[in-house]
Amino acid sequence: MEKMKFEHRITLSYLIIGGAWILFSDSILYFLVPDHRLQNELQTFKGWFYVILTGLLFFLFLRKYLNKLRNTEKELNAHKNNLQMMIEEKTRDLAALNEELLSTNDELNQKNDLINIQNKDLRNALRHLKKAQSQLIQSEKMASLGTLTSGIxxxxxxPLNFLMGAYNGLDNYFRKYGSKDIDGTTFLLNSMHEGIERASGIVNELGQLSKDNNKLDEVCDIHSVINNCIAVLFDQISSSVNLKKEFSSDAAMVKGNVGKLHQVFLNVLLNAIQAVEEGGEIVIETRIDYDEVVVEISDNGCGIKREFLSQITNPFFTTRTTGDATGLGLYITYSIIREHKGRLEFESTPGQGTRVTITMPNLDNSYGQEN
Amino acid sequence: MDRKTKFLYVDDESINTKLIEINFSERYEILIANSGNKGLEVLNANPDTSVVLSDMKMPLMNGLEFIRQAKCRFPDKRYYILSGFDITDEIQDALDTGLIEKYFRKPFNRREIESAIDNES
Structure with a gap:
């Protein structure tokens, strides 16, 4: 059963005790004291007794109840203080935590910056690697070409040596013993000699082209380099393409690597040949411009789109869709020219043609400066 | 000139040795060997040989290896290489150190060889 509230309990107790007193106090008094006179005297004390008893009971009840209340309040206060302390403590903890988070955040930001820098470094490294890789591919190609050509x-x-020996022997024979048709045999012998010389010349040029060294101190005759390249590319130049040479009358000599310079002019000439159509024209002009040797190779071919012009010397850049295009030709050309302390410039109008200008330090002049 | 200069030619291809004989025998006394070892034997038997020309690429012993051995025994002779290869680092070294006087390229040029030999004798 639910416990009754304090005010109900005290009121109910008072009613019960008061009621019981009114109902039974007289009967009890008559039962205990039979004398009527004494009964009348005690009646007055009976009222006092009742007041004292109820007062005592009130006091006891109230004290018990108030004590309980006071304890509860005290406990509440203690809890309240406790709570406040806990809150303060938690607040301090949170502040510390916040500070820690802020510093972690700072650290993270710093680390982020570091990562960004490292990222940039990595990108640079990747670019260099790609460049090195393409150079490797090319040098590997050139190395195998070198092995192949030197073997060939x-x-x-x-066998050319056999022919030359036989030619010399026959030439000697006819000189010694005469010929029945001196014009005929001389023509035949000369044809043989010319054939041997030409074949030997081509083999020699191939050797020059694939020369496997990185020396940059060879004396290079640009006119002879260009002539060699034209000879090698001869079968690729359609007979209807007009190839004009306008060479300077002065020798065009530069210091560098003969083999690599062959590669440069082969690449540029090959591009010109591929750009022109039937009936097109390619002009190779050389001139000495004070301390520089200038070679201009112009064609009236398809030209290069403006947006590609800045990219054509990038490694792996190609507009050709066939599988044989590596996109390395002009990149290598550019790298070689730079090795020779020269410049490679392109001017082009789509549909009208391209002019490639290669400028390199003039050897004669640099000798003059050294002395 | 009382006697012809003695000239040893070493080459593993018999067509080459025969052709050198045909082309140069009028001017020089030609000795032939088809390997480096044979060449050393010929030199032993003919110590008065003054010019030695050797092919470069031969089995067992290449031209420069033969010349190196020959020069040890006969340092007073003049040595030359005739090769179908373009000039290599090995040949360039031999030129620089004076092991050989000159390097000729195949196909041979008769006048070039004759003038080199005659000018220095």
């Missing part, structure tokens, strides 16, 4: 050169030069 040996195999061709040996």
């Amino acid at each position: 050169a040996h195999e061709i030069n040996n």
Whole structure:
């Protein structure tokens, strides 16, 4: 059963005790004291007794109840203080935590900056690697081409040696013993000699082209380099393409690597040949411009789109869709020219043609400066 | 000139040795060997040989290896290489150190060889 509220309990107790007193106090008094006179005297004390008893009971009830209340309040206060302390403590903890978070945030930001820098470094490294890789591919190609051509050169030069020996022997024979048709045999012998010389010349040029060295101190005759390249590319130049050479009358000599310079002019000439159509024109002009050797190779071919012009010397850039295009040709050309302390410039109008200008330090002049 | 200069030619291909014989025998006394070892034997038997010309690429012993051995025994002779290869680092070294006087390229040029030999004798 639910416990009754204090005010109900005290009121109910008072009513019960008061009621019981009114109902039974007289009967009890008559039962205990039979004398009527004494009964009347005690009646007055009975009222006092009742007041004292109820007062005592009130006091006891109230004290018990108020004590309980006071304890509760005290406990509440203690809890309240406790709570406040806990809150303060938690607040301090949170502030510390916040500070820690802020510093972690700072650290993270710093780390982020570091990562960004490292990222940039990595990108640079990747670019360099790509460049090195393409150079490797090219040098590997050139190395295998070198091995191949030197092997072929040996195999061709040996039989050419037979022919040359036989030619010399026959020439000697006819000089010694005469010929029944001196014009005829002389023509035949000369044809043989010319054939041997030409074949030997081509083998020699191939050797120059694939020369496997990185020296930059060879004396290079630009006119002879260009002539060699034209000879090598001869079968690729359609007979209807007009190839004009306008060479300077002065020798065009530069210091560098003969093999690599062959690569430069082969690449540029090959591009010109591929750009022109039937009936097109390619002009190779050389001139000495004070301390520089200038070579201009112009064609009236398809030209290069403006947006590609700045990219054509990038490694792996190609507009050709066929599988044989590596996109390395002009990149290598550019790298070689730079090695030779020269410049490579392009001017082009789509549909009208391209002019490639290669400028390199003039050897004669640099000798003059050294002395 | 009382006697012809003695000239040893070493080459593993018999067509080459025969052709050198045909082309140069009028001017020089030609000795032939088809390997480096044979060449050393010929030199032993003919110590008065003054010019030695050797092919470069031969089995067992290449031209420069043969010349190196020959020069040890006969340092007073003049040595030359005739090769179908373009000039290599090995040949350039031999030129620089004076092991060989000159390097000729195949196909041979008769006048070039004759003038080199005659000018220095």
